[in-house]
Amino acid sequence: MDSHVMELPRVIQIGYGVIKEVGEFLSKFSPESVLIVSGPIVWARVSKVVEDAFKEKGLTYRCLQINDSTSKEVEVAEKTARVFKADLIVGLGGGRAVDVAKLAAYNCQSMFVSIPTSASHDGIASPFASIKGGNRPYSYTTKPPLGVLADVDLIAQAPQRLLAAGCGDLISKITAVRDWMLARDEKHEYYGNYAANLALMSAEIVLSEAKGIGRGNKEYVRDVVEALISAGVAAGIAGSSRPCSGAEHLFSHALDIIAPGIGLHGEKCGLGAIMMAKLHNLDWVKLRSALYDVNAPVNALKIGLDADQVAKALVLAPDIRPERYTILHKLRLSFEEAKMLAREVGVV
Numbered sequence: 001m002d003s004h005v006m007e008l009p010r011v012i013q014i015g016y017g018v019i020k021e022v023g024e025f026l027s028k029f030s031p032e033s034v035l036i037v038s039g040p041i042v043w044a045r046v047s048k049v050v051e052d053a054f055k056e057k058g059l060t061y062r063c064l065q066i067n068d069s070t071s072k073e074v075e076v077a078e079k080t081a082r083v084f085k086a087d088l089i090v091g092l093g094g095g096r097a098v099d100v101a102k103l104a105a106y107n108c109q110s111m112f113v114s115i116p117t118s119a120s121h122d123g124i125a126s127p128f129a130s131i132k133g134g135n136r137p138y139s140y141t142t143k144p145p146l147g148v149l150a151d152v153d154l155i156a157q158a159p160q161r162l163l164a165a166g167c168g169d170l171i172s173k174i175t176a177v178r179d180w181m182l183a184r185d186e187k188h189e190y191y192g193n194y195a196a197n198l199a200l201m202s203a204e205i206v207l208s209e210a211k212g213i214g215r216g217n218k219e220y221v222r223d224v225v226e227a228l229i230s231a232g233v234a235a236g237i238a239g240s241s242r243p244c245s246g247a248e249h250l251f252s253h254a255l256d257i258i259a260p261g262i263g264l265h266g267e268k269c270g271l272g273a274i275m276m277a278k279l280h281n282l283d284w285v286k287l288r289s290a291l292y293d294v295n296a297p298v299n300a301l302k303i304g305l306d307a308d309q310v311a312k313a314l315v316l317a318p319d320i321r322p323e324r325y326t327i328l329h330k331l332r333l334s335f336e337e338a339k340m341l342a343r344e345v346g347v348v
Contacts, residue, residue, distance in 0.1 A: 004238075004240075006236055006239060007127060007143055008233055008236045009145050009148050010146050010147060011025070011146070012147070013148070013149050014148075014150040014152065014222065014225060014226065015151070016151070018149060019049055019115070019154055020049055020053060021149075022049075022050055023053035024053070024057060025113075025147065026090070026113060029088055029113070029146060031059065031086075031087050032085070033061065033062075033084055033087060033088075034061040034062075034086060034088045034089075035061070035062055035063075035064060035077070035080060035084055035086035035088070035101075036050070036061055036062070036064065037063075037064050037066060037090065037097050037100050037101035037104065038065055038066070038091075038092040038097050039065065039066060039093045040065045042092060042093040042094070042117050043063060043093075045117075045157075046154070047063070062080070062084050064076065064077055064080050066096065068132070069096035069099045069131055070132045071132070072133065073100045074100050074131055077104035078104045078108055081104060081108045082108060086108075086110060087110055087111060088105075088111040089104055089105040089112050090113045091112070091114050091115065091116075091145075093116070093117050093118075094118040094120055095118070095121050095130070098114050098129075099123055099130050099131060100131070102114070102145070103131055105142075106140075106143055113145050113147040113149065114145040114148045115150075115151075117155060118155055118158035118159075119162065119163050119166040119225045119228055120158075120162040120163070120165045120166045120169070120264060120266055121165065121166055121228070121265055121266050122169055122170070122202075122228045122229075122231040122232045122235075123232070124148060124225070124232055125144055125145060125229040125231075125232030125233055126231070126232035126244070127144040127235060127236055128141060128235065128241055132256075150229070152225060156216075156218050160295060161264070162264070163216075163221060163294070164266075164294050164295045165264040165270075165296065166224055167213060167266070167290075168267050168270025168271075168273070168291060169228070169231075169265065169270070170202050170203050170205065170206045170224070170227055170228065170231060171203050171206050172246070172248045172249065172266075172270060172273040173199040173203040173231060173234075173243065174200065175272075175273045175276035175280060175282070176242070176243060176244055176246035176248065177199055177200055177243055178280045178327075179246030179276070179280075179325070180196060180242045180243060180246065182280075182325065182326065183324075186325065189325065192238045192242075192243070194237060195234045195237040195238035195242075195243045196234075198234040199230075202227040202234070203227075205223050205224070206227070206290055207286065210291075210293035214293045214294045246276065246324075246326050246327075247272065247276045247279075247318075247326035247328040248269050248275075248276045250272075250324070251268065251269075251275070251276075251313050251314060252265055253320050254313035254316040254317045255268050255310075257316065258316065259304075259313075262304045263304065263305065264303075267303055268303075270296050270298075271297065271298070271310075271347050274298065274345050275314070276328075278341060279328075279331065279341070280327055284345055288346065298346065299346060299348070300342070300347050301348070307339055307348035308339075310339070310348050311336075311338040311339040311348075312335070312338075314328065314338035314341065314342070315333060315335055318332065
């Protein structure tokens with residue numbers, strides 16, 4: 001890679017109770033009309049606060065409530081944005097709302113702002129959107145949000161399982177970076193040392209604070225949110241998802257095909273990271289212990305996956321993205337080798 005473009009968020013605001021400042025925050029971008037993409041549960045919780053904040057700043061808005069992150073929801077969001085002539089689209093909610101809003105904004109060439117209400121994955125600030133039902137089982141490349149408004153109080157109220165999944169996504173940066181190094185060494189792929197270290201620093205937060213995160217202390221929730229934002233920024237600096245996504249993510253995407261709807265993305269990435277760490281001769285026990293301490297699953301049975309499904313996903317994973325060289329592309333495990341790996345590290 002001779003050159004690449006870095007695109008980063010322009011404004012990030014994080015704090016306690018900052019959802020009340022959403023009107024002032026969005027006013028920084030001088031929108032004429034705003035489309036909010038949110039889920040029904042989240043919108044029921046925050047609609048009054050948002051409406052009051054918008055009214056105070058004289059902002060015109062419409063809310064589209066979605067239930068999933070499929071290509072159909074993206075199409076509806078795009079159509080709504082064009083009819084409403086929205087020049088700013090807000091993803092207000094968990095990963096689904098943020099991803100749908102992100103891709104819709106990209107396709108409509110509108111501004112995009114991320115307002116996460118859970119810390120389940122690094123899509124909060126990244127230029128990638130995971131959408132189901134499209135022509136690919138992995139993320140779409142879009143643009144990072146112009147702004148991120150993260151209310152720690154709001155995020156801390158989300159189910160603890162979502163926070164644990166976010167930790168799984170963060171820990172997976174350790175094996176993703178190692179895969180990136182492998183591609184550099186064996187395929188002469190571009191490797192960005194700064195972006196890689198930024199991603200690793202995000203993972204280190206989980207390793208060092210796992211017990212506190214597992215107890216649900218609010219100050220640790222803030223650390224996880226900041227780490228997820230930082231990981232998204234690392235991808236923006238790298239100009240690709242390389243520092244954040246390796247074989248463990250391909251394993252997760254393979255499971256989306258083999259066992260759709262079972263487990264959260266970050267949970268499956270965490271399981272994948274344990275196995276990839278073993279293949280890379282890293283301290284997989286340390287990763288597994290940290291995941292256990294944050295209450296993330298360390299055995300696939302906990303989220304309803306059996307040994308055959310895990311093994312099939314490990315075999316299928318390299319074919320999800322043949323061009324993205326990882327440890328699984330190098331080793332090309334057989335079904336029996338894959339099952340043995342999963343058993344050795346206690347994933348099955």
